[in-house]
Amino acid sequence: MAAKTVLCVVGARPNFMKIGPVIAGLVAEGLRAPLVHTGQHYDEAMSDQLFRDLGLPHPDVNLEVGSGSHAQQTGQIMQRFEPVLDEFKADAVLVVGDVNSTIACALVAAKKGVAVVHVEAGLRSYDRAMPEEVNRVLTDQISDFLFTTERSAQANLLREGIDPARIHFVGNVMIDSLLAHAERARPAAETLGGAGFAEGYALVTLHRPSNVDQPDTLARLVGCLETMAEKVPVVFPLHPRTRARIEAAGLMSRLDRPNVALLPPVGYLEMLGLMRSAKVVATDSGGLQEETTALGVPCLTVRDNTERPITIAEGTNTLVGTDRDAILAAFDDVLASGGKAGRVPELWDGKAGRRIAAILAERL
Numbered sequence: 540m541a542a543k544t545v546l547c548v549v550g551a552r553p554n555f556m557k558i559g560p561v562i563a564g565l566v567a568e569g570l571r572a573p574l575v576h577t578g579q580h581y582d583e584a585m586s587d588q589l590f591r592d593l594g595l596p597h598p599d600v601n602l603e604v605g606s607g608s609h610a611q612q613t614g615q616i617m618q619r620f621e622p623v624l625d626e627f628k629a630d631a632v633l634v635v636g637d638v639n640s641t642i643a644c645a646l647v648a649a650k651k652g653v654a655v656v657h658v659e660a661g662l663r664s665y666d667r668a669m670p671e672e673v674n675r676v677l678t679d680q681i682s683d684f685l686f687t688t689e690r691s692a693q694a695n696l697l698r699e700g701i702d703p704a705r706i707h708f709v710g711n712v713m714i715d716s717l718l719a720h721a722e723r724a725r726p727a728a729e730t731l732g733g734a735g736f737a738e739g740y741a742l743v744t745l746h747r748p749s750n751v752d753q754p755d756t757l758a759r760l761v762g763c764l765e766t767m768a769e770k771v772p773v774v775f776p777l778h779p780r781t782r783a784r785i786e787a788a789g790l791m792s793r794l795d796r797p798n799v800a801l802l803p804p805v806g807y808l809e810m811l812g813l814m815r816s817a818k819v820v821a822t823d824s825g826g827l828q829e830e831t832t833a834l835g836v837p838c839l840t841v842r843d844n845t846e847r848p849i850t851i852a853e854g855t856n857t858l859v860g861t862d863r864d865a866i867l868a869a870f871d872d873v874l875a876s877g878g879k880a881g882r883v884p885e886l887w888d889g890k891a892g893r894r895i896a897a898i899l900a901e902r903l
Contacts, residue, residue, distance in 0.1 A: 543903045544571040545656065546629035549598075550579035550616070550640025553826050555589045556807060557635040557658060560715035560892025562596065567893070568900035573627055577616050577640040578603040592807040593716060609639060609670055616643035624648060630903050631656050634678065635712075637671040637846075642678050649681040654903070658712060658895060660685035661692025662825075662846040668749070671825075675846070684902075686895050688713075688829075689849040689884060709894040710886030713826055714833050716807075718889040723808055727816035730809045731774065734800040740772040741870070742817040750823050750841060751784045756861055760841065761790045763866050768798040770874060771818060776802040776810070819873045821859075821866070828856045833887060837878025839869050855881035 545565055549558050558574070565572040576598035590597070602619040604612060616639065624632065624647060632648035633656040634641040645655045660679050664672050679685055679696060687693055688711040696706055728737035743764060751757050767773050775794070777785070785791050794801060805813065811830075814820060820831050821839045828847050831838035832854025839859045840850075850856035857879060859869045872878070886894075 542569055542571050543630040543900075544573065544627055545631045545633050545899060545903070546575060546624065546627050547572050547633045548575050548577065548620075548640055548644045549635065550577035550604075551636075551638040552580055552589060553824075554635045554638065554640070555593060555595065556716045556826065557712045559593045559595050560712045560719070560889075561633065561635070561658060561895055562892075564892040564894075564896030565899065568896045570896065570900055570903075573599040573629075575599065575620065575623055575644070576601045577620070577644070578605055579612065579616070579638060579640045588806040593720065613639045613643045616640055617647050620644050620647050621651070624651060624653065629653055631684075631899065633658065635659055637662070637675045637678070639670075639674065642674040645678045645681055654683040655681055656684040656686070656895075656899065657682040658686045659688055661687045661696045661706070662689075663692075663695045664844040664846040666844050669747075672846070684899065686891075686898075688887075688891075689847070691848055707894075707898055708886065709898070710888060710891035711829060711884075712891045712895070713829050714883075714887040715889050715892050717811065717830055717833055720808065720811065724811035724815060725806075725808045727774075727812050730802070730805060730813060731800055734772070734774075735797075736772040736800075738816040739818050740774050740800075740816075741767050742813050742820045742822075743767075743773055743775045744778070744820075744822045744824050744827060745841065746778040746781050747823040747842065750861065751778075751781045754788050757784055757788055758790060759861065759863050760866075761785065761793055763863055763870075764799070765793055765796075766867055767821075767870055768796060770871075771798075773799045774802065774813060774817070775799060776805045776813075778804065819870065819878060821870070828854075831855055832881055833883055835881065837873045839866065839873070841866065849884050850881075853882055853884050855879045 562572045604615045631654040635658040685706045819837045828850040832850045838856040
């Protein structure tokens with residue numbers, strides 16, 4: 540009997556860290572696991588370098604979709620993915636996370652009667668203003684296999700009427716990648732070069748539209764960084780959109796100071812090293828909430844909600860919103876007390892990819 544084919548899809552940076560352990564597990568189980576890159580993220584520093592850092596196989600297909608509005612990007616991915624799905628005659632399409640590539644390829648597969656596999660299912664912020672939340676909810680509704688990272692995700696899915704037989708708690712493939720590559724992390728001193736500080740700093744990432752596309756909010760957050768930099772050095776890798784918004788708002792000069800290191804987008808191994816040496820991480824990234832919990836580094840999430848509640852309940856994460864006083868109070872608390880200690884959540888043990896592969900090998 541010919542080996543079953545699971546067509547794996549990635550499109551944006553958060554996907555790349557999750558797909559490697561899954562592909563390795565599928566291949567070990569004797570399944571074919573061709574990789575499709577939609578091209579949703581196409582910047583060399585945010586795509587090609589990540590493939591190298593993570594040791595991912597070269598994509599079998601790159602749809603080269605690029606940027607655009609949500610509708611344009613989703614529609615283009617669907618149009619370009621359908622003939623690829625036909626060509627590979629896949630038994631299942633595996634999507635990860637919550638980006639436009641996730642929902643687009645899941646829709647194509649579902650409408651063609653091909654099994655949909657959703658890795659990182661069931662996470663909810665309950666904020667429909669977030670495009671990612673819409674993608675998460677809709678992808679879960681049309682998925683045949685829903686693999687969850689934390690037990691609260693199953694409760695979310697059951698409330699939404701998902702058949703419990705389709706839900707599998709397997710752990711977190713993001714942490715599989717972190718544990719597999721931790722020893723290869725680039726030391727912070729190398730990444731920071733001549734900045735003059737290599738530990739004890741605040742690492743900051745901001746990219747969500749709700750934070751960077753609103754000039755008043757962005758100015759408030761830049762003001763927070765100015766105050767933080769008076770107390771500890773600030774390391775700020777700038778997402779291209781974030782840099783453009785800061786420049787457009789005329790705020791870049793406020794970050795031009797010796798105690799602030801503004802970096803271009805960094806690779807996975809560089810970011811891992813920066814996180815490990817940070818005193819605190821302030822971010823609006825979902826993935827960094829999980830990675831800091833696994834590393835035991837205090838995290839301040841600059842959002843009003845999170846779809847990863849386990850990082851708060853059990854991990855090192857604190858939800859601080861976007862209010863200046865709340866952010867700085869939490870920041871000062873970390874400096875004074877060392878922040879939340881937390882613990883590594885259940886099944887975040889580096890074996891999630893293998894569990895996913897074993898279930899698919901048995902049931903496809």
